[in-house]
Structure formats: structure tokens, C-alpha cells
Amino acid sequence: MSDELLNLRKRIDQLDGEILARLSERARCAQRIGEVKQGNLYRPEREAQVLRRLGDANPGPLPDKAVQKIFREIMSACLGLEKPLRVAYLGPAGTFSESASRKHFGSAPDFLPLASIEDVFRAVEAGHADYAVVPVENSTEGAVNVTLDLLLANPLKICGELKLRIHQHLLSRAADLGAVKRLYSHSQSLAQCHEWLNRNLGGVLRVPVASNAEAARLASEDPESCAVAGEAAGELYGLNKLAANIEDAPDNTTRFLVIATHDAGPSGEDKTSFVFSARNRPGAMHTLLEPLARHGVDMTKLESRPAGGGLWEYVFYADVKGHREEPAVAAALNELDERAAFVKVLGSYPVAAI
Numbered sequence: 001m002s003d004e005l006l007n008l009r010k011r012i013d014q015l016d017g018e019i020l021a022r023l024s025e026r027a028r029c030a031q032r033i034g035e036v037k038q039g040n041l042y043r044p045e046r047e048a049q050v051l052r053r054l055g056d057a058n059p060g061p062l063p064d065k066a067v068q069k070i071f072r073e074i075m076s077a078c079l080g081l082e083k084p085l086r087v088a089y090l091g092p093a094g095t096f097s098e099s100a101s102r103k104h105f106g107s108a109p110d111f112l113p114l115a116s117i118e119d120v121f122r123a124v125e126a127g128h129a130d131y132a133v134v135p136v137e138n139s140t141e142g143a144v145n146v147t148l149d150l151l152l153a154n155p156l157k158i159c160g161e162l163k164l165r166i167h168q169h170l171l172s173r174a175a176d177l178g179a180v181k182r183l184y185s186h187s188q189s190l191a192q193c194h195e196w197l198n199r200n201l202g203g204v205l206r207v208p209v210a211s212n213a214e215a216a217r218l219a220s221e222d223p224e225s226c227a228v229a230g231e232a233a234g235e236l237y238g239l240n241k242l243a244a245n246i247e248d249a250p251d252n253t254t255r256f257l258v259i260a261t262h263d264a265g266p267s268g269e270d271k272t273s274f275v276f277s278a279r280n281r282p283g284a285m286h287t288l289l290e291p292l293a294r295h296g297v298d299m300t301k302l303e304s305r306p307a308g309g310g311l312w313e314y315v316f317y318a319d320v321k322g323h324r325e326e327p328a329v330a331a332a333l334n335e336l337d338e339r340a341a342f343v344k345v346l347g348s349y350p351v352a353a354i
């Protein structure tokens with residue numbers, strides 16, 4: 001071994017020792033915070049501030065995202081010392097919802113895969129889970145209506161959001177595409193990759209199944225099958241990646257919400273989500289949204305859903321920039337409340353930090 005290599009490794013050992021000593025000191029601080037702070041131990045607003053500050057202060061050469069991932073895990077482990085969290089998601093293990101849950105909470109919590117989005121909401125309401133991660137919209141497929149309907153019907157709040165780039169891979173026990181006779185996947189993933197599949201696997205039978213993870217499990221049992229699924233499912237079932245990133249839209253992304261019995265405190269860069277319904281009168285929508293414009297509140301999303309009560313009656317889901325405790329947002333929501341048939345604030349939460 002060259003002298004230079006030897007010396008560099010010695011330096012790394014020394015630095016690792018220093019990092020470890022500092023990490024232990026940080027963990028003791030977090031433990032003490034857990035004893036002195038009142039209320040919820042998990043503080044999404046504080047975590048978002050830590051991640052943003054470190055992203056801004058990063059001197060390199062590590063990319064901001066890499067630094068933030070490391071600190072996400074550090075905070076996850078520190079919070080685990082204060083209290084292990086239980087996080088519910090739409091299972092089975094290996095789904096994109098699991099990847100989203102781990103991206104947001106790190107690996108310290110106990111993760112609880114459940115059979116439906118309804119079950120996920122119910123688990124938090126019944127206290128079987130502290131938090132839940134649910135998909136709310138996909139850049140190619142649009143809104144996840146079950147989630148929107150449950151947000152309206154439920155007393156639970158939104159305390160966070162995150163975005164996950166959805167990369168679909170062709171996974172199999174087979175060594176190459178030529179040996180494959182059947183393809184399993186969730187219908188949404190088949191839709192997201194149909195152009196690639198038509199070009200490369202036109203003659204192969206496509207079998208829609210309940211989830212990508214289930215598709216990977218089936219492919220692991222039969223070397224003549226393959227699955228379209230994400231990285232996590234492929235690793236869980238030990239499959240070869242025959243082709244990577246086969247999604248047709250290069251920026252395929254799903255937005256997830258974090259659900260709890262409470263929302264988040266102000267972090268300095270927040271969003272507020274609410275649902276409202278309009279009285280059926282000409283110009284009603286303009287009257288309702290006018291206070292937002294007058295108070296300088298930016299709307300980032302507006303989505304309609306049938307109200308369920310009568311034909312052609314709608315509820316509207318809106319996201320605005322800012323926290324509900326900020327004066328402009330509070331004033332605009334108050335005025336909206338006076339004018340609308342119904343308003344429900346779903347929560348204020350930090351804009352996705354990573």
C-alpha cells in the first residue's frame with residue numbers, strides 16, 4: 001500500500017472518530033429535548049429547518065441531497081431514542097409508499113404495511129400508528145381520489161408532504177428479456193411504461209396485479225416471468241434488473257402526504273391545504289377566491305371532486321403558500337369561511353425539504 005493511501009485512511013479513521021463523538025453528543029441533546037419538550041416529540045417543522053439549513057450551508061464536495069439524506073437518518077435515529085414512532089403506509093412491503101415513508105422518516109420507525117388507504121387512515125385515527133404516508137397525486141396519472149375523499153371525511157390533519165421520483169424497472173429471475181413469457185405489474189405502472197413495453201416486450205402477456213410488490217413476489221417464484229416495479233421491491237425479492245428506468249415520462253413523480261392527529265408548526269416555508277364548497281351562484285368561485293388574491297396569498301393547487309350530495313355539486317381542494325398562523329393566510333381563510341358554504345382546513349406543513 002502506498003504511503004499516501006495509508007495516510008489518507010489514517011485521516012479518515014481519525015475523522016470518523018470525531019464524527020462519532022459529535023453524533024453521540026447530538027443524540028444526548030435530542031434525548032434531553034425529548035424529556036423537556038411538551039407535546040408531540042416528532043417536529044416536522046424543526047426537521048425541515050435543519051435539512052434546509054444544512055442544504056444551504058453545505059460546502060461540498062458532497063451534493064446537498066446526499067448531506068440531507070445523512071442528516072435525515074441522524075434525526076430519525078435521534079427521534080428513535082426519544083420515542084420509536086409507528087408509521088402506517090399502503091403495503092405490502094416493497095411498494096413506492098414504503099420508499100416514500102422511509103424517505104420522509106428515515107429507517108428508525110416501526111413501519112406498518114396495510115391493505116388499503118382507508119386502513120392507513122383508520123390506523124392513525126385508532127392510535128395503532130402515530131403517522132401515515134399516503135399518495136395524493138402523480139405527475140402522469142393525476143389525483144389519488146381515495147386520499148382526497150378520506151381527507152374530507154376524516155378529522156386527521158396533514159403535517160407534511162414529500163415528492164418521490166418514480167423509477168420503474170423490469171425485474172426478473174431470468175438473465176435476459178428473451179426468456180420472459182409473462183409480465184406482472186400494477187395497472188398504473190403498466191400505464192406509465194406502456195410505450196417502452198410495446199417497443200420491447202410487445203408479445204409478452206401483461207397481467208395486472210394488486211401492487212408492484214406483489215408483481216415482484218410473483219416474478220420471484222417463476223423464472224419465465226418478470227415484473228415492472230421499483231428498486232425496493234426488486235431488492236426485497238432478489239430480482240435482476242433487466243432494464244432500468246423504463247417509465248415513459250422522464251419526470252414521473254408522486255406527491256405523498258404525511259397524516260397525523262395534528263398538523264405542523266410554522267417552519268418559514270410552509271403550505272396550507274383546505275377544502276371548500278361553493279354556493280351554486282354565478283360568480284361564486286370568484287367571490288370565494290378574491291380574499292386570497294387581496295391578501296397576497298399564492299394558490300399552488302386547485303382541484304375539484306364531486307361532493308357526493310347532489311348531481312353537479314363539487315368540493316374544491318386548494319393548497320396555498322404560507323402557514324395558517326401567518327396573518328395574511330389567517331385573514332384570507334377567515335374571509336373565505338364567511339363566504340363559502342363550507343370550509344375545512346386540512347393542515348399547515350413544511351414544503352418538502354428533500
Ligand SMILES: O=C(O)C(=O)C[C@]1(C(=O)O)C=C[C@@H](O)C=C1
Nearest residue numbers: 030033042043046047075078079
Ligand atoms: O428539536 C427537537 O424537537 C428534537 O427532538 C430533535 C430532533 C433532531 O434530531 O434534530 C429530533 C426529532 C424532531 O422531530 C426534531 C428534531
